Amino acid sequence: MGDANGRHWRTWRAATEEALYGAEGFFRTQAPAAHFRTSVHVSPAFAAALLRLARTVGARTVVDVGAGRGELLRALHDLDPDLGLVGIEVAERPAGLPASVRWSADLPDEVDGLLVANEWLDNxxxxxxxxxxxxxxRLVEVDAATGDERLGAPAGEEDLAWLAEWWPLTDGPPGARAEIGRPRDLAWADVVRRLRSGLALAVDYGHVRWRRPPAGTLRGYRSGRPVAPVPDRSCDITAHVAVDAVARAGERAGAxxxxxxxxxAALTALGVDGARPPLALAGSDPVGYLGALSRAGEAAELVAPGGLGDFWWLAQAKAGSAGTGAVDLCQALGEPDPPTALSPSPSGRMPPSG
Known part of the structure; x- marks a missing residue:
C-alpha cells in the first residue's frame, strides 16, 4: 500500500531484489556489459589466469555464478574445450553459447572443481x-519510483546481531549507516556447503571491519556512469561487500x-604480467609489438592500484571426501596481500569500453 502521497515504501533489500531479479528486473532484461565492465571484459588474461588456477587445484569443472551473458564461459571454452563449464544466472541462456556449456538459474547440488563468483556478492x-x-x-525504507528514503522499523534481532559483530553503529553519531551483509553471508555459506571438493572464489570490491565506510556504499550504475540508486529496474544497484564477514560464513559452512x-597479488601469482614489451620489438616486428603492447595494457588494467587490482579475492577450499588432498591456497595464489584502498573506485564498477 502507498501512503497519503502515493509513495510505496519498502526496505532496500525488498526493493532491490525486485528491481534486479523480478520478472522484469535489470539482470533479466539488460546485458550487464552495456552498463559496466568486469575483469572478464577487460582482458582474456583474466580467463587464462582462472584456467591456470583450475589446473593448479586439479579442477576439471568451472562453475560461473552470476554468469552474465556467458563471457567468461566462452573464453574458458576457447582456451580448453574439454573443460566442464556451468553458468548460473537468472537470465535466459545466451544465444551462441557452446552447446557443451550447461546453463541454469540454480546452483548445482554439489560442486567438484572451481566455483567462481566474479562481482556476484555485491549484487x-x-x-x-x-x-x-x-x-x-532502524531500517531505511525507499520509494522505488523516486529513490526517496525514510526511516522505518527498528532492525530485528538477527540483523542487530550481525551489525554488532561486523559493522557496529552504536558508537557512531546519529545518521551513521551500514549495509547489513547477512544475506550475502548466507548466500556464500550455501555455495561453500555445496562444494564437495575444490575451490570457491569470490572476486569483488569490498571492505573489512576496521575500514567500514561510515555513510555506506549503496550505488546505482547505468550505461557506464554512476547514478542515484533508484530501484526502478533501470539501473544496476550495488553495495560493497563486507568480505571478512563473508569469509567467516564460509568457514562456518565447512571451508x-x-x-x-x-x-x-592473485593475478600476479597466476602469471598476469602488465610489463610493456621490449621497444626493440617495434623495429623487428611492428605488428607483433603493437599486439603485445595492447595485451600488456589490458593486463596492467587488471592489476592496477586504485582499480581492478584493488578488488578482493576470497578463496575458500575444501578437501575431497574421496581422499584428495587439501588445496594449498598460498601455493596457488601467493601469500595474502589485501588491498590497501577502501574501494577500487567511488562507484566500484568499471565503465564499459567504447
Missing amino acids: IAVDVAELDDARVT DETLLTSQR
Whole structure:
C-alpha cells in the first residue's frame, strides 16, 4: 500500500531484489556489459589466469555464478574445450553459447572443481540500517519510483546481531549507516556447503571491519556512469561487500582453508604480467609489438592500484571426501596481500569500453 502521497515504501533489500531479479528486473532484461565492465571484459588474461588456477587445484569443472551473458564461459571454452563449464544466472541462456556449456538459474547440488563468483556478492540485495537521533538502529525504507528514503522499523534481532559483530553503529553519531551483509553471508555459506571438493572464489570490491565506510556504499550504475540508486529496474544497484564477514560464513559452512588477498597479488601469482614489451620489438616486428603492447595494457588494467587490482579475492577450499588432498591456497595464489584502498573506485564498477 502507498501512503497519503502515493509513495510505496519498502526496505532496500525488498526493493532491490525486485528491481534486479523480478520478472522484469535489470539482470533479466539488460546485458550487464552495456552498463559496466568486469575483469572478464577487460582482458582474456583474466580467463587464462582462472584456467591456470583450475589446473593448479586439479579442477576439471568451472562453475560461473552470476554468469552474465556467458563471457567468461566462452573464453574458458576457447582456451580448453574439454573443460566442464556451468553458468548460473537468472537470465535466459545466451544465444551462441557452446552447446557443451550447461546453463541454469540454480546452483548445482554439489560442486567438484572451481566455483567462481566474479562481482556476484555485491549484487545480492541488502538492507540499509541507520542510527536515529534516539540512537535506535532502524531500517531505511525507499520509494522505488523516486529513490526517496525514510526511516522505518527498528532492525530485528538477527540483523542487530550481525551489525554488532561486523559493522557496529552504536558508537557512531546519529545518521551513521551500514549495509547489513547477512544475506550475502548466507548466500556464500550455501555455495561453500555445496562444494564437495575444490575451490570457491569470490572476486569483488569490498571492505573489512576496521575500514567500514561510515555513510555506506549503496550505488546505482547505468550505461557506464554512476547514478542515484533508484530501484526502478533501470539501473544496476550495488553495495560493497563486507568480505571478512563473508569469509567467516564460509568457514562456518565447512571451508578447510581461507585466503583473502588482492586481485593484484592473485593475478600476479597466476602469471598476469602488465610489463610493456621490449621497444626493440617495434623495429623487428611492428605488428607483433603493437599486439603485445595492447595485451600488456589490458593486463596492467587488471592489476592496477586504485582499480581492478584493488578488488578482493576470497578463496575458500575444501578437501575431497574421496581422499584428495587439501588445496594449498598460498601455493596457488601467493601469500595474502589485501588491498590497501577502501574501494577500487567511488562507484566500484568499471565503465564499459567504447
